[in-house]
């Protein structure tokens with residue numbers, strides 16, 4: 001147990017085996033021990049501790065964690081309490097058996113390096129604040145551009161997630177499209193500004209619509225282009241482009257994993273007055289795989305992209321990436337100047353490439369993943385998840401389950417007869433605690449949504465999960481021998 005440093009009056013200080021360590025060092029060792037014990041059963045313990053909405057669990061956590069602010073506890077007791085809370089209330093999304101949402105696990109090198117970066121506690125807003133953070137960021141950002149198959153001249157900037165990346169890119173696009181019309185949006189704002197037309201895939205992710213709201217463009221005038229039955233924009237239904245236009249496309253539909261046909265769409269555009277932004281929170285990673293690249297063909301022809309490292313790359317949260325083909329556009333919209341802020345020098349001032357000023361060294365775990373996996377390792381990670389998704393779908397299909405959309409990446413959509421039956425199967429699987437997948441509505445029908453985004457998922461994990469799903473299906477009345 002840790003105490004306050006060597007000057008501590010803590011009566012428990014004598015208990016320590018390593019009294020020469022500072023409080024910080026002792027607590028770090030303590031936290032590491034607890035983290036190691038948590039991870040010990042991540043592959044075997046219940047995936048979801050109890051149904052996530054169970055009020056008993058929530059009330060228990062609430063009452064134990066609402067400690068007295070008038071009687072602060074020791075850091076060691078706080079760690080003990082958090083460890084207990086984690087064991088009770090954390091969803092084990094890192095043990096290969098969590099298929100809900102597109103969350104992703106965490107690569108060992110990424111987790112360990114993020115602890116190291118936590119000890120550094122760097123603010124990477126400016127190179128002067130963190131030479132190491134700035135250089136790691138520069139290297140990792142350029143590796144990301146290369147791995148994702150984007151133009152080598154593009155500028156990438158880490159941020160909290162794809163939602164923030166979407167806002168950042170859309171603000172840069174808005175400013176550019178208004179500048180084309182002689183309007184200086186960063187200075188004059190949006191009141192009285194000329195119009196920016198917005199066209200989007202009808203299946204564009206909700207975070208892009210939120211980004212439009214935050215960027216002051218709203219959603220009511222967006223022209224939504226219909227999609228096919230797998231959620232891909234139909235290029236034959238693209239409206240005529242009239243003046244400066246923002247076109248919002250999707251790499252990786254959040255349900256089916258399918259992507260818009262970028263080449264066919266972009267071929268129709270006049271690049272001089274159109275800005276194409278792609279939300280590729282997970283789907284852009286298809287471009288890192290020689291086998292899956294064809295599903296996002298032409299995506300590199302866009303003007304900006306949003307993606308995540310905390311999803312399919314399996315970096316810890318919060319880590320997204322915005323990329324702009326023309327980095328000057330990003331800087332023009334994100335620039336902050338103040339007399340106390342030195343922003344010259346050879347390294348990039350990151351606060352001028354994104355929304356945040358202060359920011360942690362998010363690139364450190366990304367660097368660790370990329371440096372330890374290399375190009376072939378990243379490609380294998382992506383392919384392994386896609387192969388696992390295909391295995392999932394074909395084993396379920398062989399057992400008579402309806403696969404709603406052909407599997408192209410890491411997303412599987414299946415249904416079990418009526419909507420009610422599908423929901424019942426999902427609920428039974430969730431409460432089994434053996435694996436976890438969510439439910440969705442796809443083109444008017446309920447479906448089970450299975451995402452293989454944790455790169456530690458093995459074939460055995462898939463096979464066990466298939467068994468869990470099939471036995472849940474039997475329990476809701478399906479006879480497996482029929």
Ligand SMILES: Cc1ncc(COP(=O)(O)O)c(C=O)c1O
Nearest residue numbers: 161162163205207254279281308
């Ligand atoms: C396709 C897609 N786009 C954007 C987002 C938003 O990303 P983030 O959660 O990193 O903000 C998500 C999140 O699930 C997503 O799946």
